[in-house]
Amino acid sequence: MGSHQDHSEVPDFEVWFRANAGELLRYALFVAPDRAKAEDIAQDAAVKVFKAWASEDLRERIITSAAYVRRIVENCFLDYRKVRSRANEREEGHEGEEAGGVEPAVESDLDVRAALLRLVGDERDMLFLTYYQDLRIADAGRQLGISGTGAYRLHERALRHLAALLNEEEG
């Protein structure tokens, strides 16, 4: 591949977006278990990807790494929570709602979700891919760029760390 990039070969953002919008939205729902909020967060993430698209390096990472895009969604969720937390501080009468908390539309296990968000990225990715995307451990490992026994070790480590976090939360 030559160093000069023909503009006609630049991948189209809309093509990427249409192909990946579902995954973007689903991951936003995973981090913020509420459909309306998930749409806002996913939209923010899409805007960030759109703005990054002009950079060849960032575009390459976005196209080749689903994990990188998941990190973008997580950062949008954290930004969303900060804004909401500040808004809650200004409003009274939200004592029953945790700072930056969201009310899930269905009975999500918020403890599990909160603990998952406290894991390091690759551990969270492994559990998300295997439990929430129903991938086999080996296939999840391949997506994460981890081969063979490394994927199983990551899966085991992730479960161990998650269990520790849940025990910590439940005292």
Added chain:
Amino acid sequence: MGVGKRLLEDAESFAKEAARLDDERFVQRTLEVLGIPSEQGGMASEFPEAGRIQRPAPAGPAADLLRRADN
């Protein structure tokens, strides 16, 4: 309850909720916010006389990001 079981149960709830997501609506709304004309109809084709200036105002926090980028 073991952590694996909790994950499985939460994943089941997640799957039910995810099935109710409207991907196409999300795509159309986001493309509108980004000012990208829709190739597949949706709101853009329902209002053919609407030009860029008249497109629906961007909604949500994304709008702030775009406005800051434009300034």
